[in-house]
Amino acid sequence: MAASFLQAIIDDTSLDAAVEAVKLAVDHLELSASEAVPVTTSASSGDLTARFSAALPRTGRPLAEVMDRVARDVAADSILLSHPMYLGHQVSAPLPAAVWTEPVISAINNSMAVREMSPAGTALETALIGHFTRLVGWGSDAGGTFTSGGTEATTAALMAARASALPNAWEDGVGANPPMLVCGEHAHYAVTRAAGILGLGRRNVVVTASEGYRMDPAALRRTLDRLASEGRRAMAVVATAGSTPTGSFDDLEAIGNCCAERGVWLHVDGAHGASALISARHRHRLRGLELARSLAWDPHKLLLMPLSAGMVLVREEGDLDAAFAQQAPYLFHGADGARVPDLGVRSLACSRRFDALKLWVAIQRYGLDGLEACHDHLVDLAGTLHQRLARHGGFELPHEPESNILCFRWRGSGETSAESLDALNLAIRERYNSSGEGWITTTVLDGRRMLRVTIMNPRTAPGHLDRLVAGLAATASAL
Ligand SMILES: Cc1ncc(COP(=O)(O)O)c(C=O)c1O
Numbered sequence: 520m521a522a523s524f525l526q527a528i529i530d531d532t533s534l535d536a537a538v539e540a541v542k543l544a545v546d547h548l549e550l551s552a553s554e555a556v557p558v559t560t561s562a563s564s565g566d567l568t569a570r571f572s573a574a575l576p577r578t579g580r581p582l583a584e585v586m587d588r589v590a591r592d593v594a595a596d597s598i599l600l601s602h603p604m605y606l607g608h609q610v611s612a613p614l615p616a617a618v619w620t621e622p623v624i625s626a627i628n629n630s631m632a633v634r635e636m637s638p639a640g641t642a643l644e645t646a647l648i649g650h651f652t653r654l655v656g657w658g659s660d661a662g663g664t665f666t667s668g669g670t671e672a673t674t675a676a677l678m679a680a681r682a683s684a685l686p687n688a689w690e691d692g693v694g695a696n697p698p699m700l701v702c703g704e705h706a707h708y709a710v711t712r713a714a715g716i717l718g719l720g721r722r723n724v725v726v727t728a729s730e731g732y733r734m735d736p737a738a739l740r741r742t743l744d745r746l747a748s749e750g751r752r753a754m755a756v757v758a759t760a761g762s763t764p765t766g767s768f769d770d771l772e773a774i775g776n777c778c779a780e781r782g783v784w785l786h787v788d789g790a791h792g793a794s795a796l797i798s799a800r801h802r803h804r805l806r807g808l809e810l811a812r813s814l815a816w817d818p819h820k821l822l823l824m825p826l827s828a829g830m831v832l833v834r835e836e837g838d839l840d841a842a843f844a845q846q847a848p849y850l851f852h853g854a855d856g857a858r859v860p861d862l863g864v865r866s867l868a869c870s871r872r873f874d875a876l877k878l879w880v881a882i883q884r885y886g887l888d889g890l891e892a893c894h895d896h897l898v899d900l901a902g903t904l905h906q907r908l909a910r911h912g913g914f915e916l917p918h919e920p921e922s923n924i925l926c927f928r929w930r931g932s933g934e935t936s937a938e939s940l941d942a943l944n945l946a947i948r949e950r951y952n953s954s955g956e957g958w959i960t961t962t963v964l965d966g967r968r969m970l971r972v973t974i975m976n977p978r979t980a981p982g983h984l985d986r987l988v989a990g991l992a993a994t995a996s997a998l
Protein backbone atom coordinates (compact mmCIF):
# COMPACT_ATOMS: atom_id res chain seq x y z
CA MET A 520 0.00 0.00 0.00
CA ALA A 521 1.28 3.46 -0.89
CA ALA A 522 2.58 5.41 2.10
CA SER A 523 0.67 8.42 0.79
CA PHE A 524 -2.63 6.52 1.15
CA LEU A 525 -1.85 5.59 4.74
CA GLN A 526 -0.84 9.18 5.46
CA ALA A 527 -4.11 10.44 3.95
CA ILE A 528 -6.03 8.17 6.33
CA ILE A 529 -4.00 9.36 9.29
CA ASP A 530 -4.57 13.00 8.28
CA ASP A 531 -8.29 12.44 7.84
CA THR A 532 -8.64 10.71 11.24
CA SER A 533 -8.30 14.06 12.93
CA LEU A 534 -10.63 16.60 14.41
CA ASP A 535 -9.41 19.19 11.88
CA ALA A 536 -10.50 16.95 9.01
CA ALA A 537 -13.82 16.05 10.62
CA VAL A 538 -14.56 19.71 11.23
CA GLU A 539 -14.50 20.33 7.47
CA ALA A 540 -17.37 17.90 6.96
CA VAL A 541 -19.29 18.94 10.05
CA LYS A 542 -18.96 22.62 9.15
CA LEU A 543 -20.40 21.90 5.72
CA ALA A 544 -23.37 20.13 7.31
CA VAL A 545 -23.92 22.95 9.83
CA ASP A 546 -23.76 25.57 7.06
CA HIS A 547 -26.28 23.57 5.05
CA LEU A 548 -28.72 23.28 7.95
CA GLU A 549 -28.31 26.94 8.93
CA LEU A 550 -28.75 28.18 5.36
CA SER A 551 -31.85 26.01 4.91
CA ALA A 552 -33.42 27.20 8.12
CA SER A 553 -32.57 30.87 7.43
CA GLU A 554 -34.98 31.03 4.46
CA ALA A 555 -32.36 33.21 2.71
CA VAL A 556 -32.31 30.95 -0.35
CA PRO A 557 -34.90 29.23 -2.57
CA VAL A 558 -36.24 25.90 -1.31
CA THR A 559 -34.70 24.09 -4.24
CA THR A 560 -32.20 24.63 -7.01
CA SER A 561 -33.02 26.08 -10.40
CA ALA A 562 -30.19 24.12 -12.05
CA SER A 563 -31.41 21.90 -14.86
CA SER A 564 -31.10 18.16 -14.70
CA GLY A 565 -28.85 18.34 -17.80
CA ASP A 566 -26.46 20.75 -16.05
CA LEU A 567 -26.35 18.55 -12.97
CA THR A 568 -25.72 15.41 -15.01
CA ALA A 569 -22.90 17.13 -16.87
CA ARG A 570 -21.39 18.28 -13.59
CA PHE A 571 -20.67 14.72 -12.50
CA SER A 572 -19.81 13.19 -15.83
CA ALA A 573 -16.03 13.73 -15.64
CA ALA A 574 -13.83 10.64 -15.23
CA LEU A 575 -13.10 9.73 -11.62
CA PRO A 576 -9.62 10.91 -10.48
CA ARG A 577 -6.68 8.51 -10.29
CA THR A 578 -5.11 10.52 -7.47
CA GLY A 579 -6.72 12.06 -4.44
CA ARG A 580 -6.87 15.63 -3.15
CA PRO A 581 -7.00 17.07 0.38
CA LEU A 582 -10.33 16.44 2.10
CA ALA A 583 -10.93 20.19 2.55
CA GLU A 584 -10.85 20.64 -1.25
CA VAL A 585 -13.24 17.75 -1.78
CA MET A 586 -15.63 19.12 0.84
CA ASP A 587 -15.51 22.53 -0.85
CA ARG A 588 -16.68 20.85 -4.01
CA VAL A 589 -19.43 18.99 -2.13
CA ALA A 590 -20.63 22.35 -0.76
CA ARG A 591 -20.61 23.99 -4.19
CA ASP A 592 -21.72 21.16 -6.42
CA VAL A 593 -23.94 19.03 -4.19
CA ALA A 594 -25.29 20.83 -1.11
CA ALA A 595 -25.99 24.07 -2.99
CA ASP A 596 -28.15 22.28 -5.56
CA SER A 597 -30.03 20.03 -3.16
CA ILE A 598 -33.60 20.49 -2.03
CA LEU A 599 -33.53 22.16 1.39
CA LEU A 600 -35.59 20.02 3.73
CA SER A 601 -34.92 22.24 6.73
CA HIS A 602 -36.37 25.28 4.94
CA PRO A 603 -39.65 26.11 6.72
CA MET A 604 -41.39 26.46 3.32
CA TYR A 605 -40.44 22.93 2.29
CA LEU A 606 -43.89 21.34 2.47
CA GLY A 607 -43.47 18.45 0.08
CA HIS A 608 -42.92 14.72 0.43
CA GLN A 609 -42.68 12.79 3.69
CA VAL A 610 -38.95 13.26 4.18
CA SER A 611 -37.96 15.03 7.37
CA ALA A 612 -36.09 18.15 8.30
CA PRO A 613 -33.80 15.90 10.33
CA LEU A 614 -33.32 16.42 14.06
CA PRO A 615 -29.78 17.76 14.55
CA ALA A 616 -28.84 15.38 17.39
CA ALA A 617 -29.63 12.49 15.05
CA VAL A 618 -27.67 14.12 12.21
CA TRP A 619 -24.58 14.43 14.41
CA THR A 620 -24.94 10.77 15.36
CA GLU A 621 -24.54 9.71 11.70
CA PRO A 622 -20.73 10.07 11.69
CA VAL A 623 -20.64 8.23 15.01
CA ILE A 624 -22.65 5.35 13.51
CA SER A 625 -20.24 5.23 10.57
CA ALA A 626 -17.16 5.47 12.77
CA ILE A 627 -18.36 2.60 14.96
CA ASN A 628 -19.58 0.79 11.80
CA ASN A 629 -20.84 -2.25 13.71
CA SER A 630 -23.09 -4.44 11.61
CA MET A 631 -26.42 -5.39 13.12
CA ALA A 632 -26.36 -8.81 11.42
CA VAL A 633 -24.96 -10.64 14.43
CA ARG A 634 -24.50 -9.79 18.07
CA GLU A 635 -20.79 -10.61 18.01
CA MET A 636 -20.37 -7.83 15.40
CA SER A 637 -22.39 -5.27 17.41
CA PRO A 638 -22.38 -6.19 21.10
CA ALA A 639 -23.74 -2.88 22.45
CA GLY A 640 -25.64 -2.12 19.24
CA THR A 641 -27.67 -5.34 19.34
CA ALA A 642 -28.55 -4.70 22.98
CA LEU A 643 -29.58 -1.11 22.24
CA GLU A 644 -31.63 -1.92 19.13
CA THR A 645 -33.34 -4.83 20.93
CA ALA A 646 -34.22 -2.57 23.86
CA LEU A 647 -35.59 0.14 21.56
CA ILE A 648 -37.65 -2.39 19.60
CA GLY A 649 -38.99 -3.67 22.94
CA HIS A 650 -40.01 -0.14 23.92
CA PHE A 651 -41.92 0.34 20.67
CA THR A 652 -43.62 -3.09 20.72
CA ARG A 653 -44.86 -2.28 24.24
CA LEU A 654 -46.20 1.04 22.93
CA VAL A 655 -48.16 -0.96 20.34
CA GLY A 656 -49.65 -2.94 23.21
CA TRP A 657 -47.96 -6.27 22.48
CA GLY A 658 -46.45 -8.62 25.06
CA SER A 659 -42.99 -10.01 25.68
CA ASP A 660 -43.10 -12.37 22.65
CA ALA A 661 -43.07 -9.38 20.30
CA GLY A 662 -39.98 -8.33 18.41
CA GLY A 663 -38.65 -6.80 15.23
CA THR A 664 -35.71 -5.01 13.69
CA PHE A 665 -34.81 -1.71 12.17
CA THR A 666 -35.12 -1.55 8.37
CA SER A 667 -34.13 0.77 5.56
CA GLY A 668 -37.70 2.09 5.59
CA GLY A 669 -41.37 1.28 5.20
CA THR A 670 -41.07 -0.62 1.94
CA GLU A 671 -38.57 -3.07 3.39
CA ALA A 672 -40.59 -3.31 6.62
CA THR A 673 -43.80 -4.20 4.77
CA THR A 674 -41.94 -6.71 2.60
CA ALA A 675 -40.43 -8.38 5.67
CA ALA A 676 -43.80 -8.42 7.48
CA LEU A 677 -45.54 -9.96 4.48
CA MET A 678 -42.78 -12.56 4.24
CA ALA A 679 -43.70 -13.48 7.82
CA ALA A 680 -47.37 -13.63 6.78
CA ARG A 681 -46.41 -15.85 3.85
CA ALA A 682 -44.46 -18.18 6.15
CA SER A 683 -47.51 -18.41 8.38
CA ALA A 684 -49.90 -19.17 5.49
CA LEU A 685 -47.47 -21.33 3.49
CA PRO A 686 -44.82 -22.76 5.85
CA ASN A 687 -43.07 -24.50 2.94
CA ALA A 688 -42.91 -21.47 0.65
CA TRP A 689 -39.24 -20.86 1.48
CA GLU A 690 -38.35 -24.29 0.07
CA ASP A 691 -41.09 -24.93 -2.46
CA GLY A 692 -42.25 -21.49 -3.61
CA VAL A 693 -45.86 -20.36 -3.59
CA GLY A 694 -47.22 -22.73 -6.25
CA ALA A 695 -49.73 -22.05 -9.00
CA ASN A 696 -52.54 -20.94 -6.71
CA PRO A 697 -50.91 -18.50 -4.29
CA PRO A 698 -52.83 -16.89 -1.44
CA MET A 699 -54.21 -13.40 -1.85
CA LEU A 700 -53.25 -10.08 -0.33
CA VAL A 701 -55.99 -7.61 0.47
CA CYS A 702 -55.36 -3.88 0.85
CA GLY A 703 -57.20 -0.58 0.66
CA GLU A 704 -57.46 1.74 -2.34
CA HIS A 705 -54.98 4.16 -0.85
CA ALA A 706 -52.32 1.64 0.19
CA HIS A 707 -48.71 2.51 -0.62
CA TYR A 708 -47.11 0.69 -3.55
CA ALA A 709 -44.99 -1.17 -0.98
CA VAL A 710 -47.85 -3.69 -0.90
CA THR A 711 -47.95 -4.52 -4.61
CA ARG A 712 -44.17 -4.43 -4.70
CA ALA A 713 -44.05 -7.00 -1.89
CA ALA A 714 -46.58 -9.14 -3.79
CA GLY A 715 -44.18 -9.15 -6.73
CA ILE A 716 -41.11 -9.83 -4.60
CA LEU A 717 -42.85 -12.64 -2.69
CA GLY A 718 -43.89 -14.37 -5.89
CA LEU A 719 -47.60 -13.90 -5.20
CA GLY A 720 -48.04 -11.71 -8.25
CA ARG A 721 -49.68 -8.33 -8.43
CA ARG A 722 -52.88 -9.90 -9.80
CA ASN A 723 -53.31 -11.64 -6.47
CA VAL A 724 -53.59 -8.33 -4.65
CA VAL A 725 -57.25 -7.49 -4.10
CA VAL A 726 -58.04 -3.83 -3.56
CA THR A 727 -61.00 -3.31 -1.28
CA ALA A 728 -63.10 -0.13 -1.35
CA SER A 729 -62.66 2.97 0.77
CA GLU A 730 -65.05 5.31 2.46
CA GLY A 731 -63.69 8.81 3.12
CA TYR A 732 -60.15 7.73 2.10
CA ARG A 733 -60.17 4.93 4.71
CA MET A 734 -60.62 1.24 4.10
CA ASP A 735 -64.31 0.45 4.49
CA PRO A 736 -64.53 -2.43 7.05
CA ALA A 737 -67.88 -3.57 5.64
CA ALA A 738 -66.37 -3.79 2.16
CA LEU A 739 -63.42 -5.68 3.63
CA ARG A 740 -65.80 -8.21 5.20
CA ARG A 741 -67.50 -8.69 1.83
CA THR A 742 -64.14 -9.06 0.08
CA LEU A 743 -62.92 -11.71 2.53
CA ASP A 744 -66.22 -13.59 2.34
CA ARG A 745 -66.10 -13.51 -1.46
CA LEU A 746 -62.55 -14.86 -1.51
CA ALA A 747 -63.55 -17.63 0.91
CA SER A 748 -66.57 -18.55 -1.23
CA GLU A 749 -64.29 -18.73 -4.29
CA GLY A 750 -61.97 -21.04 -2.37
CA ARG A 751 -59.17 -18.43 -2.35
CA ARG A 752 -57.19 -18.00 0.81
CA ALA A 753 -56.35 -14.51 2.10
CA MET A 754 -52.73 -14.48 3.21
CA ALA A 755 -52.95 -11.05 4.82
CA VAL A 756 -54.93 -7.85 5.00
CA VAL A 757 -52.84 -4.69 4.86
CA ALA A 758 -54.40 -1.69 6.59
CA THR A 759 -52.84 1.75 6.51
CA ALA A 760 -52.25 4.04 9.46
CA GLY A 761 -51.42 7.38 7.94
CA SER A 762 -52.01 6.92 4.22
CA THR A 763 -49.63 8.49 1.73
CA PRO A 764 -52.13 10.70 -0.12
CA THR A 765 -54.18 12.09 2.80
CA GLY A 766 -52.59 10.84 6.05
CA SER A 767 -55.84 9.00 6.85
CA PHE A 768 -56.03 6.21 9.42
CA ASP A 769 -57.95 3.02 8.70
CA ASP A 770 -60.24 1.78 11.48
CA LEU A 771 -57.82 -0.77 12.92
CA GLU A 772 -60.25 -1.99 15.57
CA ALA A 773 -62.95 -2.95 13.06
CA ILE A 774 -60.42 -4.33 10.58
CA GLY A 775 -58.50 -6.16 13.32
CA ASN A 776 -61.66 -7.83 14.63
CA CYS A 777 -62.68 -8.81 11.12
CA CYS A 778 -59.24 -10.41 10.54
CA ALA A 779 -59.22 -12.09 13.96
CA GLU A 780 -62.68 -13.66 13.33
CA ARG A 781 -61.38 -15.15 10.08
CA GLY A 782 -57.87 -16.02 11.25
CA VAL A 783 -56.30 -13.69 8.66
CA TRP A 784 -52.96 -11.98 9.30
CA LEU A 785 -53.34 -8.22 9.70
CA HIS A 786 -50.35 -6.10 8.71
CA VAL A 787 -50.55 -2.38 9.44
CA ASP A 788 -48.56 -0.06 7.24
CA GLY A 789 -47.91 2.62 9.82
CA ALA A 790 -44.79 3.86 8.05
CA HIS A 791 -46.18 7.36 8.25
CA GLY A 792 -48.74 7.35 11.05
CA ALA A 793 -47.51 4.90 13.71
CA SER A 794 -45.54 7.71 15.34
CA ALA A 795 -48.90 8.97 16.64
CA LEU A 796 -48.41 6.24 19.29
CA ILE A 797 -46.08 8.60 21.14
CA SER A 798 -48.77 11.29 21.26
CA ALA A 799 -51.36 11.37 24.06
CA ARG A 800 -53.59 13.49 21.81
CA HIS A 801 -53.35 11.37 18.66
CA ARG A 802 -52.72 7.75 19.69
CA HIS A 803 -56.47 7.07 19.62
CA ARG A 804 -56.17 7.00 15.83
CA LEU A 805 -54.31 3.69 16.21
CA ARG A 806 -56.93 2.08 18.46
CA GLY A 807 -56.99 -1.65 17.66
CA LEU A 808 -53.36 -1.74 16.47
CA GLU A 809 -52.61 -4.42 19.09
CA LEU A 810 -54.83 -6.76 17.03
CA ALA A 811 -52.30 -6.65 14.18
CA ARG A 812 -49.69 -9.35 13.65
CA SER A 813 -47.15 -6.93 12.16
CA LEU A 814 -46.44 -3.24 11.77
CA ALA A 815 -44.25 -1.07 9.54
CA TRP A 816 -43.16 2.15 11.29
CA ASP A 817 -40.72 4.70 9.91
CA PRO A 818 -38.87 6.89 12.42
CA HIS A 819 -37.48 8.70 9.34
CA LYS A 820 -40.93 10.15 8.81
CA LEU A 821 -42.74 11.62 11.84
CA LEU A 822 -39.90 11.08 14.32
CA LEU A 823 -37.74 13.25 12.03
CA MET A 824 -34.78 10.90 11.70
CA PRO A 825 -32.41 11.48 8.81
CA LEU A 826 -32.74 8.77 6.16
CA SER A 827 -32.84 6.05 6.80
CA ALA A 828 -34.59 4.55 9.82
CA GLY A 829 -37.54 2.19 9.52
CA MET A 830 -38.81 -0.61 11.73
CA VAL A 831 -40.68 -3.85 11.21
CA LEU A 832 -42.42 -5.00 14.39
CA VAL A 833 -44.25 -8.30 14.89
CA ARG A 834 -46.50 -9.54 17.67
CA GLU A 835 -44.62 -12.87 17.77
CA GLU A 836 -40.94 -12.55 17.15
CA GLY A 837 -40.81 -16.17 15.96
CA ASP A 838 -42.96 -15.20 12.96
CA LEU A 839 -40.18 -12.99 11.64
CA ASP A 840 -37.58 -15.71 12.24
CA ALA A 841 -39.80 -18.10 10.26
CA ALA A 842 -39.97 -15.57 7.42
CA PHE A 843 -36.24 -15.96 6.87
CA ALA A 844 -35.65 -19.66 7.45
CA GLN A 845 -32.03 -19.05 6.64
CA GLN A 846 -29.22 -21.50 7.28
CA ALA A 847 -25.85 -19.73 7.34
CA PRO A 848 -23.42 -21.61 9.55
CA TYR A 849 -20.64 -19.05 8.93
CA LEU A 850 -22.84 -16.39 10.57
CA PHE A 851 -25.71 -17.74 12.65
CA HIS A 852 -24.85 -20.23 15.40
CA GLY A 853 -28.12 -20.45 17.32
CA ALA A 854 -29.26 -23.83 18.61
CA ASP A 855 -32.48 -25.00 16.93
CA GLY A 856 -35.50 -23.59 18.71
CA ALA A 857 -33.50 -21.33 21.04
CA ARG A 858 -34.04 -17.57 20.87
CA VAL A 859 -31.11 -16.05 19.05
CA PRO A 860 -29.96 -12.53 19.94
CA ASP A 861 -28.66 -12.01 16.38
CA LEU A 862 -31.01 -9.60 14.62
CA GLY A 863 -29.85 -10.79 11.19
CA VAL A 864 -31.95 -13.94 11.49
CA ARG A 865 -35.07 -11.82 11.30
CA SER A 866 -33.95 -9.16 8.83
CA LEU A 867 -34.09 -8.90 5.05
CA ALA A 868 -30.62 -7.35 5.15
CA CYS A 869 -27.42 -9.08 6.14
CA SER A 870 -24.97 -6.24 6.87
CA ARG A 871 -27.06 -3.49 8.37
CA ARG A 872 -26.38 0.00 9.73
CA PHE A 873 -26.77 0.82 13.40
CA ASP A 874 -29.59 3.30 12.66
CA ALA A 875 -31.21 2.61 16.02
CA LEU A 876 -28.43 4.69 17.62
CA LYS A 877 -29.57 7.99 16.10
CA LEU A 878 -33.13 7.48 17.32
CA TRP A 879 -31.89 6.52 20.77
CA VAL A 880 -29.67 9.63 20.85
CA ALA A 881 -32.55 11.85 19.72
CA ILE A 882 -34.77 10.43 22.48
CA GLN A 883 -32.01 10.97 25.06
CA ARG A 884 -31.50 14.54 23.81
CA TYR A 885 -35.09 15.75 23.33
CA GLY A 886 -36.95 13.22 25.47
CA LEU A 887 -40.12 11.43 24.44
CA ASP A 888 -41.94 14.62 25.48
CA GLY A 889 -39.93 16.63 22.97
CA LEU A 890 -40.71 14.22 20.13
CA GLU A 891 -44.38 14.18 21.13
CA ALA A 892 -44.55 17.99 21.11
CA CYS A 893 -42.87 18.04 17.69
CA HIS A 894 -45.28 15.42 16.30
CA ASP A 895 -48.29 17.31 17.62
CA HIS A 896 -47.00 20.62 16.26
CA LEU A 897 -46.72 19.15 12.75
CA VAL A 898 -50.21 17.66 12.94
CA ASP A 899 -51.64 20.91 14.35
CA LEU A 900 -50.15 22.83 11.43
CA ALA A 901 -52.04 20.68 8.93
CA GLY A 902 -55.21 21.67 10.83
CA THR A 903 -54.17 25.32 10.68
CA LEU A 904 -53.59 25.07 6.94
CA HIS A 905 -57.02 23.49 6.49
CA GLN A 906 -58.60 26.44 8.33
CA ARG A 907 -56.64 29.04 6.37
CA LEU A 908 -57.56 27.46 3.03
CA ALA A 909 -61.22 27.26 4.06
CA ARG A 910 -61.17 30.91 5.13
CA HIS A 911 -59.62 31.93 1.80
CA GLY A 912 -62.46 30.28 -0.11
CA GLY A 913 -60.60 29.67 -3.35
CA PHE A 914 -59.79 26.04 -2.63
CA GLU A 915 -61.72 22.75 -2.45
CA LEU A 916 -60.94 20.71 0.66
CA PRO A 917 -61.72 17.02 0.13
CA HIS A 918 -60.74 15.86 3.62
CA GLU A 919 -60.06 16.94 7.20
CA PRO A 920 -56.42 16.35 8.15
CA GLU A 921 -55.80 13.42 10.52
CA SER A 922 -52.05 13.72 10.37
CA ASN A 923 -49.56 16.24 8.95
CA ILE A 924 -50.73 15.69 5.35
CA LEU A 925 -53.36 17.73 3.52
CA CYS A 926 -54.75 17.58 -0.02
CA PHE A 927 -56.63 20.48 -1.59
CA ARG A 928 -57.41 21.93 -4.99
CA TRP A 929 -57.76 25.36 -6.56
CA ARG A 930 -61.43 25.71 -7.32
CA GLY A 931 -61.25 28.09 -10.29
CA SER A 932 -64.06 30.30 -11.45
CA GLY A 933 -66.85 27.74 -11.29
CA GLU A 934 -67.11 27.62 -15.08
CA THR A 935 -63.83 25.78 -15.62
CA SER A 936 -64.16 22.08 -16.49
CA ALA A 937 -62.81 19.47 -14.09
CA GLU A 938 -60.17 18.49 -16.68
CA SER A 939 -58.99 22.09 -17.12
CA LEU A 940 -58.83 22.42 -13.34
CA ASP A 941 -56.66 19.29 -13.21
CA ALA A 942 -54.24 20.91 -15.65
CA LEU A 943 -54.43 24.24 -13.83
CA ASN A 944 -53.65 22.67 -10.44
CA LEU A 945 -50.67 20.86 -11.91
CA ALA A 946 -49.47 24.11 -13.46
CA ILE A 947 -49.94 25.96 -10.14
CA ARG A 948 -47.68 23.47 -8.42
CA GLU A 949 -45.01 23.68 -11.13
CA ARG A 950 -45.02 27.49 -11.23
CA TYR A 951 -45.12 27.88 -7.44
CA ASN A 952 -42.31 25.39 -6.82
CA SER A 953 -40.10 26.92 -9.48
CA SER A 954 -40.50 30.33 -7.83
CA GLY A 955 -38.34 28.97 -4.98
CA GLU A 956 -40.74 30.54 -2.46
CA GLY A 957 -42.11 27.19 -1.27
CA TRP A 958 -42.32 23.56 -2.34
CA ILE A 959 -45.37 21.29 -2.34
CA THR A 960 -46.40 18.03 -4.01
CA THR A 961 -49.38 16.81 -5.96
CA THR A 962 -51.44 13.64 -6.21
CA VAL A 963 -54.68 12.34 -7.71
CA LEU A 964 -57.70 11.77 -5.44
CA ASP A 965 -61.04 10.50 -6.73
CA GLY A 966 -59.61 10.89 -10.23
CA ARG A 967 -58.88 14.59 -9.79
CA ARG A 968 -55.53 16.38 -9.56
CA MET A 969 -54.83 17.70 -6.06
CA LEU A 970 -52.23 19.91 -4.45
CA ARG A 971 -50.68 18.13 -1.49
CA VAL A 972 -48.75 19.36 1.52
CA THR A 973 -46.82 17.39 4.14
CA ILE A 974 -45.40 19.35 7.06
CA MET A 975 -42.15 17.72 8.18
CA ASN A 976 -40.27 20.64 9.73
CA PRO A 977 -40.63 21.87 13.34
CA ARG A 978 -39.49 25.33 12.17
CA THR A 979 -42.59 25.73 10.01
CA ALA A 980 -45.05 28.09 11.73
CA PRO A 981 -48.57 29.35 10.92
CA GLY A 982 -47.10 32.44 9.22
CA HIS A 983 -45.40 30.19 6.66
CA LEU A 984 -48.75 28.62 5.88
CA ASP A 985 -50.26 32.07 5.32
CA ARG A 986 -47.48 32.70 2.85
CA LEU A 987 -48.23 29.40 1.14
CA VAL A 988 -51.94 30.15 0.75
CA ALA A 989 -51.23 33.66 -0.56
CA GLY A 990 -48.51 32.34 -2.89
CA LEU A 991 -50.67 29.60 -4.37
CA ALA A 992 -53.64 31.93 -4.84
CA ALA A 993 -51.43 34.53 -6.55
CA THR A 994 -49.94 31.85 -8.78
CA ALA A 995 -53.41 30.58 -9.70
CA SER A 996 -54.60 34.09 -10.52
CA ALA A 997 -51.51 34.76 -12.65
CA LEU A 998 -52.16 31.56 -14.60
C1 LIG B 1 -47.93 4.72 4.05
C2 LIG B 1 -46.53 4.52 3.52
N1 LIG B 1 -46.01 3.30 3.48
C3 LIG B 1 -44.78 3.06 3.02
C4 LIG B 1 -43.99 4.09 2.54
C5 LIG B 1 -42.64 3.78 1.99
O1 LIG B 1 -41.68 4.08 2.96
P1 LIG B 1 -40.13 4.11 2.58
O2 LIG B 1 -39.98 5.21 1.59
O3 LIG B 1 -39.48 4.38 3.89
O4 LIG B 1 -39.79 2.78 2.01
C6 LIG B 1 -44.50 5.39 2.54
C7 LIG B 1 -43.68 6.47 2.01
O5 LIG B 1 -44.07 7.50 1.63
C8 LIG B 1 -45.79 5.62 3.06
O6 LIG B 1 -46.34 6.82 3.06
